[in-house]
Amino acid sequence: MSLLVNSTVTGEIVFSSYSRNTNSSISDMSFSSEMDSMSPVSSLKSICPADVRDTEVQGSIQFALTYIQKLGEFQIFVVLCRGLAVADPKKNRTDPYVKCSLLPDKTKLGKKKTSVKKKTLSPTYNEVLGFKIPMEVLKIQHLNITVSHKDTFGRSSFLGEVDLDLSVWDFSNTQINEFPLTAKVKASLSSSTMNSRGEMRVALRFLQQPPQKMGEVQIWVKDCKNLLPVRGSMINPFVKCTVLPDMSSKSRQKTRVVKRTVNPMFNHTMVYEGFRPDDLREICVEITVWDQDHLKNYYIGGLRLGLGTGRSYEVDVVWMDSTAHEVNLWNRMLKSNAEWVEEVLPLRLLAGAANNVSK
Template sequence: MVFSLLCQYEQVSGSISSLYPADFGDIEVQGSIHLAVNYIQNLGEFHIFVVHCRDLAVADTKKNCSDPYVKCYLLSEKTHLGKRKTTVKKKTLNPTYNEILKFKIIMEVLKTLFLNISVWQNNTFGRNSFLGEVDLDMSIWDFSNTHINEYTLKARFSEQSPTASPSHLKDSRGQMRVALRFLPQTSRSKRTSRMETGEVQIWVKDCKNLPPVRGVFIDPFVKCTVLPDTSRKSRQKTRVVKRTANPMFNHTMVYDGFRSEDLRETCVEITVWDHDRLSSHYIGGLRLGLGTGKSYGVEVLWMDSTTDEAHLWQRMLQSDGEWVEDALPLRTLVRAKSMSK
């Protein structure tokens, strides 16, 4: 596959969004939320009955009101089971929802998790603002308590990510063992003026300790692309490995058409997914590049490799065609919209 360098940077850099949408705001938290939780044994479902909120902070100072909605996450050190959210209630500081948010999960797993309930200001044309949250530890929860309880909303646990686990938990998404090499291709004739190029080979070996993002079992696979090219021809993926948190892939992906100088401007993005027929679920990813924040002189959000990721890429640049390898922790990525499908 020939890697196209003729990308329109205005489109690439202008279409960036978080895989888990980034919500921001500096509103002072106040008010409370009324809710009940219940585990329905015969359905194998955990229900959160969101009743209403009272005395929320004003998000729209011009109209002296808010457009609030509620989000729920089940979280642990190794688990993020997605989010559930209510409808948006317009122009009120005392919204009534009377909605049930449901998670399909077995009780044994539920008892290892935290329930995070957060309230947000909806902004159709901008970024949503945080209005407060509550954390409930399911490991010590009395499941005979199915009453509606009032909880005081608290300030945000993380200014960096609305989907991070509570501050006392470590956000672990497992790790990937990956090897890289660059093989220059020699020109056929000394007389030719053709520019010499080469190919990047990415050997995805295995993953360890992947979190069960939907329940007890996952069916992981890996996607790969080389940014700034977000076209379909840049995308490659491994097979799906069934029902394991420690999949062995041993899959090599090859991208050709690179000049050696291009390797300082590009970034290999590798992401791990839990396969689902309707919509696969993101687990975590890597960005292998120099992490300079720029590509061909243009500032881009995706050139954000960690120190370890950048070190592996730098080793490849100096390896003279030999494989370099490392086991790297998976993380949440800010990704191009066109790559999230």
């Protein structure tokens, strides 16, 4: 099987801002108690540091959310907590603080804390915790707000939490809302949220050139949506492609890098020549998405388009592992009579991927 390759290109809403002065009054700010009418989404597993001990959860927290478009900043105005549990019964004291985390971002960029308030069950904070993050990235995150007690040794005890799915949050709501604190739930985020690495819109076709028996596979990478930010909120994605079992450098093609977005538009066609129709049952198109950084590239996820038989040219191979949706797209191409077939497919981790190296 000879292989020739070719690569071508186809074809302010401003919300209210709160002062960062921690002594500012909230008397002039509207208050909307939504303990009865609103409830947080199912609680996620807290990502606080390992708590030494947990206390019975009770009480509530008041906060407001806003997105400052001109600054590209998400702000949580932590107002106060009410009716917290006693964390240290021997000393009859609670020294609470609030931590806000963006999930699934587990970097330090996704965590902010208030100051610790001493000896109080109803602490007042009036503090703003800010995250520099594009709105398009923010809308695929969960906000986890955790209240904890910090003892004299610096150890934390869990007092309660609130979790919000920001994909359904109304960002026009800049009022102060009150939520009841909930207990920690052992279950983590659902697989559709935590394991989601984004999706790709891709089209395929096979062009045979009579009277020759050889033809070419064309892969049209159109765009990606909701890519997982693997190193913080800002990513610079690009796509690499190879046709297995050929792992040589001549089989590798890639798109341009699209800067600072989780929803890149590529509109890039990759062409691989020199295939017989029978080869289409033995090969696999591996497409991977990467985040370009100054020092290295970070793997986000990928696709494998083929028949998913586990074998190639009578040899067992780990890369012939296409999912049902990926196999369906490949079968549609085989029957398409040189017409484009298109699908939006979820990106996934690829075991033993030929492209899973930083180059």
